[in-house]
Amino acid sequence: MSDTYVECMIARKSNPFYVAVKVLLYVLTALCVFLVILGGAAIMLIPAAILGNLIYFWVPGFDLEFEYLYLDKEISIDKILGRRRRKKVRVIDLNKVDMIAPEFSHELDAYKDRGIKKLDYSSKDPAVTKHIFVYNGEHGTELICMEPNADMLKCIKNVFPRKLREY
Known part of the structure; x- marks a missing residue:
């Protein structure tokens, strides 16, 4: 049996708010360290340490990528934070995809305004075509938004030709 393997990386579009927060954290940390060195204000070590920890642990979450792996009728979605930490978000069994x-x-009109949970694992770039997976899993029906590449869509169409709508 030959398994088909396709990998796709999607980088989330950066939000201007996150860029501003990142710059603000760096400036405040530098200011606190500068005050400690210049004025000897040892009390500024506490905010500098807190801001440094925020930069180390929180700021890498602003740089977000998703990796889609298609293998053996399953799509595994991994979230990559700051290009150094990887977390498996979910596995989609394509047998459970409607x-x-x-x-x-217009094929998705039946699922609009029904209060169905929508999960977004895309770049949030309006210029890129996204696909919605209608998934019936252990949490009920979910709409999963992804940006699979042409190779992944071709592999899915070869295995499940009636599930993939191209219009």
Whole structure:
């Protein structure tokens, strides 16, 4: 049996708010360290340490990527934070997927305004075509937004031709 393997990396578009927060944290940390060195204000070590920890642990979450791995009728979605920490987000069994359609397809009209949970694992770039996976898993019906590449869509179509809608 030959298993098909396709890998796809998607970088989340950076939010201007996160860039501003990142710059503000760096400036405040540098200011606190400068005050400790220049004025000998040892009390400023506490805010400098707190801000340094925020920069080390919180700021890498601003740089977010998703990796999709297609293997043996499953798509594994991993979240990569700051290009150094990886976390498995979920595994989608394509046998439990009802339909895969482009984001603005009329095939998805039956699922709109029904209060179905929508999970977004895309770059949030409006110029890129996203696909919605209608998934019936252990948590009920979920709409999963992804940006699979052409190779992944081709592999899915070869295995499940009726589930993939291309219009």
